[in-house]
Amino acid sequence: MKKALVSILLISASVCSISAQSHISTQAHQEAVSAIATVSDSAGLEKSYFSAGKDGFLVKWTDDNQGEHYQISDLEIKLVAVAPGGDEIAVYETDGGLVNRISVWNWNTLSRKFARRFSDSITSLSYSEKGTYLIVGTATVDGAVFIRAANGTVVNKLSDNTGIVSMIQTSATEKTAVMYSPAGNLSYYNLLTGKTKQRFSVEQGLEQPVMFSNSLFLAGVRDNIIYIIHALTGKTIATVKCENPILLNEKNPQNLHYLSNDGKGTYVLNMIENVNNNSVSTPKILKTLKGPRGNAAIVCGTKNGAEIMLGSKSGALFKTTAFAETEAVALSAITENTYDKILDMAPVGEDFYFLTRNAVFKSSYDTGMVDRKGDNPGQTQLITYGNKLILWSKGTREPVQLFDYSVPETTTLFTPKSTLQSVRLFGNTIIEMESNSVVHRFDMDTRQLEEVYTGAGLQDAVIGGDGKLYVAKSYATNPRSSLLCVDITTRETVPMNLGGNVAFALNVYENNIYGVSVQADEDAKSTIVFKYNPVTKMKSTILRLRDEDPEAFTYLHFPILYTNIGKDNVRSCNLAQNKNFMFKRSASIPVKVCQNANRVVILNKDGSISWYNTDLSQVLADWYLTRDGQWFEF
Structure with missing residues (x-):
């Protein structure tokens, strides 16, 4: 079984x-x-x-x-x-x-x-x-x-x-x-x-099944028809044709309340009543509601006494009542969209750059000032390059661009041939990976792009302290290793004895490679934050999670290594002192971390940021950027 x-x-x-x-x-x-x-x-x-x-x-x-x-x-x-x-x-x-x-x-x-x-x-x-x-x-x-x-x-x-x-x-x-x-x-x-x-x-394939009238009746929807079934006999006692019906959940409901939707922003609140415990009434129209349509249409709802709460495709929520009204009622959202989502960030001196859908900003916790540097040409990621920025978009074929905000001017560095997976900067060299299969090197001085490695199951690539390329990949693809060393000049490829099913999230400091490795089989699963020395072939474990976390990130600001292994929180690991602690998280899950000399900033999944001192777990402040370009603090 x-x-x-x-x-x-x-x-x-x-x-x-x-x-x-x-x-x-x-x-x-x-x-x-x-x-x-x-x-x-x-x-x-x-x-x-x-x-x-x-x-x-x-x-x-x-x-x-x-x-x-x-x-x-x-x-x-x-x-x-x-x-x-x-x-x-x-x-x-x-x-x-x-x-x-x-x-x-x-x-x-x-x-x-x-x-x-x-x-x-x-x-x-x-x-x-x-x-x-x-x-x-x-x-x-x-x-x-x-x-x-x-x-x-x-x-x-x-x-x-x-x-x-x-x-x-x-x-x-x-x-x-x-x-x-x-x-x-x-x-x-x-x-x-x-x-x-x-x-x-009883009737097959009913969706949104609910019971009402002391569980005497079962209601469900199929093909825009509401079926009412007597729960003590299994007989269908009524059917109601209805446009896009939404049955409203309720604790121990006596009657069935539901919305119909014509797809053009008009909703009708209806009620079906119990009649002598043997049958039900024809639907009674309680009110007509004017509300959102299309990609913002109402998709779910619940009833609590006379109050009704509704949710939409766009994420908005609405309240109304079950009281009958003769005039059409306009639905008004109880929610707002007041924040501008931060897509990415990068340190620059004592400040940080922040990228939103429309602009690039420069700011810091200590000043609180928002310095708008220019428009975002439609990118989702950024990298600091001196007093300029490299802009790119993960998961697209959009060109990788150089943004000089002093002019301001945006120029194309190169255009990927397939889907961009990662763009990493090492001095004047960009290491770019496309479609889990090819790694390119781009020279910022000569503006030349060249292929340096092709394979399958590629996850990440960095330039080590020895000037060689280190590629993290799936062990299941040839050659059978989760980490490869590639001589950029000769293209000689040497498998490293890292172990694990797959490696990713690489960082480099001097002669050591840091990253994440996942090991999974029928008996056990684990995710490891590791340190690996390619010269001595020695591997050491920094953190271990007894589960798979294929989305974990690392960020190295030596001697501190940051990681979100386990997804819910960011850990700070002092590699010199062999100590670690966990930052208290915001309301949203962390997705990236950056540090300058004095502050740590964490980017959260909802587009907010959380500020920390480098050595304390407590949040200094949670900031959201408003649509008019100002910080709002929790």
Whole structure:
């Protein structure tokens, strides 16, 4: 029988609890809102919501429309479930392929309680009525997995396999569970014996399945038709044709509320009522709403009493009510987009350059001044080159450019033949990699571009202290080594005995190569930050993570090596003193770090920056650049 569950993650949850902070603002999600859930406190009085997005952020919205923002993942959050009491929230994170992870968070401490990986996609996520279990529906024959919410252990609650299920709900006593399968089954299980109590054949392939009227009815959508099924007989008792319906989630709803959308910005709020526990009413139109359309259209929503919260493709959130109104109501977003996202940064003397979509800025923590140096010609990365900048765009075929802001003037250095993977500067030489297969050298003096190595599975390339080229690659491609030494003049290639399945994120200081290596097999996985001496062939481990982290970066400002191994935080490793500590992270996940003589600055995934002293873990300040070119500080 195929196993859905793979393993429990070995990253310590305590790391998050002691080194994280959230931000309070009305800022929208940077990508589409994927789920909204109502928070139910013990008294049932709190009207707050969690929204989750493709940007990996969770936001808790309160009555005053202020959101507490915290990014828990660099992946899309697809499903959420709030535990009874509202202090814990479970999320499904996925890359849409190999990574399918359930994690549970204590929102009061911003700490991850536990996490589990699954080998297949997750189809449903819910807490049992009392919060004893977190129930995960998986796309396998095993189907539902019961996890004890207190400690993350898997509990064998069912002796019968459920198959793929997309809705799971327990009774108030947690003695019974009802599950809907897209295969066309509505099944009831005895959670005391683990046996199937009853199974009905019902409509197949229903999406957005929800139950209402004390779980007497099941509703779901297929091909723009809402099907209403009597949950005690399995019979379809009503069908409603509807344009782009969105069924609104609600805790123990008596009636079914849903939105229809004509695709042109007009939404209709409808209600279907229970009639004598045997049938339902025809839809009642409560109000017409004028709202966003196209790439900003409403995609999800939830209802809490008379209040409704809606999320859109653009990341905006809206509030309205379920009260009937005769006049059309304009939907107004409770969120804003006030920040200009920083794409990249680089040190220059006592200051730093910052690149946004439209401009290049120069600034520092100590002055707080924003010096606009010129327009950005559409690039996403920058490198300091004396008093000029090299601009390029990863993942594109855009030309690599030299930007002289004193003129200002932008000139093309060279145009890649295939997709740019990396551009590294070593003195007057650029080492450029394209499409994981070719490395070029560009001389800034002669402006000549030449190919120096071709292969497969290439990850990174640097010039070592000996003037030779060191190429990080996959071990699986020829030659069988994760690190190669290439004589740029003769093109002689020598495999290095580094080990590991793949190496990347290289840095150089004198005769040593620093970087990241991943080793993975059926028995174990690990990610290592290493030091390697090509002369002595000696390799030493600086940090080790018992998991795969193929996106880890390193940044060397000797004797300090910075890395985000583990993704959530940046670590500072003093190579001279053999000491390391972890910087307290911002509300967003770190993606890059830079240092000058006095300050460390971390670029976060949401485009903000966090300032630090070089020897202290505490954040000095979190800064966002506003759209009018000013710093906003948290």
